Amino acid sequence: MDHATFLFDGDCAFCTKCAEFVARWVPTNANVLPWQFADLDALGITPDECEQAVQWVAADRRSAGPDAIADLLGASNLFWRPAGALLRMRPVRALAWPAYRWVARNRHKMPGGTAACAVPDRS
Template sequence: MPATSSGISRSRKFAERAIPVLVFDGDCGFCTSVARHFEKRSFTPLTIVAWQRADLRSLGLNEAQAAAQVFIVTEQGVFGGAECFAELMKIQGDPFHRFVAWGMRLPGIRKLFAWGYRRVAANRHRLPGGTPACAMPPENSADSRGVAGD
């Protein structure tokens, strides 16, 4: 099976989705706010689902992966973390968002954006809408080992 930028193998079954699926942490108020933002403002149809209520297997994900970062599943593959947001920009279709997506994937910018994503994810419980339930497990915990990174 081909691997995506997230390092996750994907099958043809879920790679042929006509409508992209955004998978987020439904227990996190901050994550829910961000997902709702995209739901309201997306120029392209988008299915938004909390990983706790998603059929993760059909999306090519497992619980540990979904708990570790946000994902978008598109016809092109599965994108997690910072790459998820770059792909969200790309699928909007208009020239401005495509340009932003291209910029987000430039080598130096990509690393910076991935670093920023990890900082936000690690501190999301401190952000507006965040709660103690939003806190991520420590990087060396059993829940985060073996999870694909950005």
């Protein structure tokens, strides 16, 4: 794997807007793409994992949710790396996961979100 890959839900307008922000403002060599268009088998990841959270897949590391966002920011330039480091700090990380889960459950209500953005109910 030459470059890391950051996967997001391409069926979700909110997620797509966030990915467009990354593409425009966060310089990285990572491939940022909808998981629906990725070769998940080659990346060693499942659709279920992708439906639950954004994913970071690199040769030396795999992460999800805010940890994946931290890895993406850490793989960027000097402007964004401190934000990635901050997101990895234990107290921030402890708050980031519940916040991420709340956003994931409510992303269909976020700006740009639609009913197609709703995370499937696993209960």
